[in-house]
Amino acid sequence: MDLDDLQRNWDEWGRRDPYWAIISRPDRRGNRWDLDEFLRTGIDEIDALFAWLEELDVGLRRGRALDFGCGVGRLTQALARTFEECDGVDIAPSMIERAHELNRFGDACRYHVNDRDDLKLFDDGVFDLIYSDIVLQHISPEFSANYVREFTRVLAPGGVMVFQLPSHPLPADERTPGLASIADDAYRAEILPVDDALELEAGVIGEIDVRVRNVSTAPWPADRFVNLGNHWRSAGGELLRIDDGRASMGATLQPGDTVQLTLEMQAPTDPGAYLMELDLVLEGVAWFADRGSPTTTIPVRVVPRTTASSRDEPEILPVMEIHGIPRAEVEAMLNARDFSIVAVQETDKAAGWRDYWYVAVKPEGTPRTRRRARDLLRRRSS
Ligand SMILES: C[S@@+](CC[C@H](N)C(=O)[O-])C[C@H]1O[C@@H](n2cnc3c(N)ncnc32)[C@H](O)[C@@H]1O
CATH class of the missing domain: 2.60.40.10 (Immunoglobulins)
Structure with a gap:
C-alpha cells in the first residue's frame, strides 16, 4: 500500500472501530472496548517498558518523547505521566482527532497528523525517547525503513529508541503462536x-x-x-x-x-x-x-x-497488512549510524512472523567528535 492508501485505510479504522483496530482482542470487536480498560493496557505497557529500560541501564532521560504511530494516544498518554513533553504522530486524522479528545496533559502532549514518509516536522536530535509499537508492522518496508532512519536523526545524542518490527514470515511448521492456536x-x-x-x-x-x-x-x-x-x-x-x-x-x-x-x-x-x-x-x-x-x-x-x-471517494473496507524488514538489515542500518544495539528481543505481536523489539542508543556527540575522542584515547594508550 502506498501512503495515500495507508492513510485512507487507517483513517477508516479510526472512524469505524479505533480501539479494536489498535488492540484487536476478538471479544472487543465492534466498539466493545471499555475506554478505561483500553487505556490501562497503555499504562501497563509503558510501566513494563520503563522497568525493562532500567534493567538494561540505558540512562533514560525524561525530557521529550516521541510515540510514532500513536493512534488515539494510548501509549502517548502513558508516557506523558513522566516525560516533560510528548509528541504523538499518526497518519490517520480520525485517530489524531480522538487522541486530542483523550488528551489529559494539555500542551505538554502534542499530536500531529503526518502523511509523509519522513519526520521532517521535527528537527534533528530533539527526542530523549522514541517509542513505536504495532505500527511499523503495518507499513511497507520501503517506507518503514525510512521512518527508522528518521528515528536515528530526530533522536538526541544519548537518547533511546525502542521499536517493534517483524523480520520475516515464519515457515508453516513454526506457525503455532500460543494465542492463535486451535486444536x-x-x-x-x-x-x-x-x-x-x-x-x-x-x-x-x-x-x-x-x-x-x-x-x-x-x-x-x-x-x-x-x-x-x-x-x-x-x-x-x-x-x-x-x-x-x-x-x-x-x-x-x-x-x-x-x-x-x-x-x-x-x-x-x-x-x-x-x-x-x-x-x-x-x-x-x-x-x-x-x-x-x-x-x-x-x-x-x-x-x-x-x-x-x-x-464520492470510493468506499474502503479497511485491512491490516503485515510487513517486515529482515533483522540483519535493521541492525546494519543502526550499526552504520554507530548506534549501540542494547537489546533485540523476540515478541509475538505479528502472528505468523518472526518479530522483534529493538532497543538502541544514539552515540553521544557527532561522528567527528567521536573520531577525535577515539584518536585521543589511542594516542594516550600508545
Ligand atoms: C495498531 S495501531 C497502534 C497505535 C499505537 N501505537 C498503540 O499501540 O496504541 C497502528 C497505528 O499506526 C498508524 N500508522 C499506520 N501507518 C502509519 C504511518 N505511515 N505513519 C504514522 N502512523 C501510521 C495507524 O494510523 C494506527 O493508528
Whole structure:
C-alpha cells in the first residue's frame, strides 16, 4: 500500500472501530472496548517498558518523547505521566482527532497528523525517547525503513529508541503462536449464506448474512482469531483477491454450535460476473480450506454504480497488512549510524512472523567528535 492508501485505510479504522483496530482482542470487536480498560493496557505497557529500560541501564532521560504511530494516544498518554513533553504522530486524522479528545496533559502532549514518509516536522536530535509499537508492522518496508532512519536523526545524542518490527514470515511448521492456536481437528466448518446469489454495485461495501457451524470436535475459543472471511474469484474460478471481508465469531463456538454473522465485503471495482468464496481463517495461521474444510461459493453479479455516491471517494473496507524488514538489515542500518544495539528481543505481536523489539542508543556527540575522542584515547594508550 502506498501512503495515500495507508492513510485512507487507517483513517477508516479510526472512524469505524479505533480501539479494536489498535488492540484487536476478538471479544472487543465492534466498539466493545471499555475506554478505561483500553487505556490501562497503555499504562501497563509503558510501566513494563520503563522497568525493562532500567534493567538494561540505558540512562533514560525524561525530557521529550516521541510515540510514532500513536493512534488515539494510548501509549502517548502513558508516557506523558513522566516525560516533560510528548509528541504523538499518526497518519490517520480520525485517530489524531480522538487522541486530542483523550488528551489529559494539555500542551505538554502534542499530536500531529503526518502523511509523509519522513519526520521532517521535527528537527534533528530533539527526542530523549522514541517509542513505536504495532505500527511499523503495518507499513511497507520501503517506507518503514525510512521512518527508522528518521528515528536515528530526530533522536538526541544519548537518547533511546525502542521499536517493534517483524523480520520475516515464519515457515508453516513454526506457525503455532500460543494465542492463535486451535486444536488440529478444530478446522471443520459448515458455512451457510442466507442468500444463494448476490448483486452488488461495483466497488461498494456490501453485506451478507452467513450461518457458521462448528462441525469439528473441538471448540473455537473466543480469544483466538477465528474469523469468517471471503475471497473473490472470476466466474471461471481464478483467484482474484484472497483477503477481503472479516467477521469474528464474537464468542466461543463449541462443537455443534451455530452462529449467524454479518460479513462486510467489498465488491470488485469492475462490473461483471464473479464468485465469492466463503471460508474461515485462523488469522496468521491458516485458512480452514487449507486444512481440509469445505468452503461455500456463491455467484455475484457486479453492476455499474448508479447511486449518487458514485461521485464520492470510493468506499474502503479497511485491512491490516503485515510487513517486515529482515533483522540483519535493521541492525546494519543502526550499526552504520554507530548506534549501540542494547537489546533485540523476540515478541509475538505479528502472528505468523518472526518479530522483534529493538532497543538502541544514539552515540553521544557527532561522528567527528567521536573520531577525535577515539584518536585521543589511542594516542594516550600508545
Ligand atoms: C495498531 S495501531 C497502534 C497505535 C499505537 N501505537 C498503540 O499501540 O496504541 C497502528 C497505528 O499506526 C498508524 N500508522 C499506520 N501507518 C502509519 C504511518 N505511515 N505513519 C504514522 N502512523 C501510521 C495507524 O494510523 C494506527 O493508528
